[in-house]
Amino acid sequence: MMGEYSNLTCSSNLTTAPDYYARLRPLTPLSYTWYVNNTKLYGETSKTLRSRVTRNHRYNQYSCTARDKLESDRSDHVIINPLYTPDKLMILPKPQLNLNDNLIVKEGDYLGPYTCTADCNPPCDISWKYKDSTSGDFFDVASTGLLIVHIVNRSIAVFRCFAKYSPDKDFKQIESIKLDVLYLDEPQLVYNENSPLYTYQEVLVQEKTPIHLFCHVNGNPNPSIRLHRGVNANIIAETNSSTWLNHTFASLQCSDTDEYTCTGETKGLTSRKKVVRINVLCDVRVNNKDKVEVIRGFNVGLQRTVIIKLPIIAYPQPVPSRITWVDPEGQMINGTNDLLLPTYELYSHLITSVVLLPEVDYYGEYSV
Incomplete structure (x- = not known):
């Protein structure tokens, strides 16, 4: 494991003196030379090379020679395989986030492709999931680091890349793409608080009576809602701070007979509208x-x-x-x-x- 110590020992048999000579007189200690990728390590002459394992060890080859009066052949090289968890995950290409660190995407558009990568040894198991904001549950999207494409809807709060490290079953690292999903629903028109209006409808109201129009447009962000009158689309009420727009005719006149259109608008999305015709019942007069x-x-x-x-x-x-x-x-x-x-x-x-x-x-x- 990275951070632990590696001990490499160089061993060589001295063959320049017969065995009986070695028993009569102690032999001179051997001297050792260590090499990294065929480059001599100066100052390292001990039989054992002790070093703290880092990621760079995986790219190095270690070998040694021993010397008395003669120098041995170079040993076979040794490669240290350092095991380590990832420092962080990377998502490529890098998502273009807004000031709130969210990725802006329209409902119905495709997200991706994105690749999630991690430097870990042995390689991590990488997968993609998304979180449903309604249930709070995570659902599988891709079992590899490649998220090809996925259709976005308003309930998707975040896409998440998971990295699991095999030697450590409890280790898990996460990188997320938080979404800001833009959407705009069809307007809903209600009159007098409890009567919904459908695609196109005519409403009959007696003259000199009140009527309340309620226009609801659900969207993200809050849309601009306007109530227009007639073919010239004269604006009679508007708001951009709420999903509800209310307008009251305190006493309808015959001249209020017209088409009224509720419109919802959000920048970058197709506007939505619903039309109602109010017909005011009035007696004949000049x-x-x-x-x-x-x-x-x-x-x-x-x-x-x-x-x-x-x-x-x-x-x-x-x-x-x-x-x-x-x-x-x-x-x-x-x-x-x-x-x-x-x-x-x-x-x-x-x-x-x-x-x-x-x-x-x-x-x-x-x-x-």
Whole structure:
């Protein structure tokens, strides 16, 4: 094991004197020379070479010679195989982390390939796992150091590389890639706190009553949520500090009839939206924003006609067959032709009537 001591002993038999001579006179001690990769180690002349084992020993070859008056042949070389655990794990290529040391990735994208390596001897068993943030459990991804590709979803909190060292079953080292998964869900629209709205829905509400719209968009990071009105997408409410946007119409007017769109947006992701149409039920009345036009028409025998253009507000729209004109004496005028023309607003209409006047000029109030 690295950190322990290695003792290499150089042994050689002296053959320059007969055995009986060696018994009569003590022999001169042998001198030893040590070599590392064929390079002489100066100052090392002892029979035993003692050294503290480091990683570099695995790259070295040790040999020795012994000398009296003659020098022995060089010994066979010895290679020390140092055993050691890894100092650290390395993930390549190095993940590009943000200021919070997280890797930003979109939900549905692929993570990888990454290679996890460790310098250990004997080689470590390296594997990949990911942690599910919902259950807190780890799941196997790869049984080697190579993480090829893996589809990311929002529940994956971290990918982890594990290194196990065979000689020490209790040893384990870990290197992690923490994820910041970006995602954006479809908006959910609810009105009056308990009525969910689906893909596209029309809501009927009586005029002069309140309605509460709640728009929920789940995402990471918190999305920008906006409530738009109409085709021109006028913003009537917005937030980027919460996943909920609330808006209240305290007293609906017929003019509030329109499409309302809840939109969620996060940089780098496709925006999401949901649309609801609010139709406000309102009684028929003259639209005071527009003028009533009276145009002299054509003669019909001794009578003549007048064309009246009457702008009205109503939802639902009136039925043309049920439009009636009354003369100043309260008598219904027969033979009128009535046409109902819609405008660009669902609640606004234009009644165009061709009214046949009495034979004698008759002035007064005509009503519809």
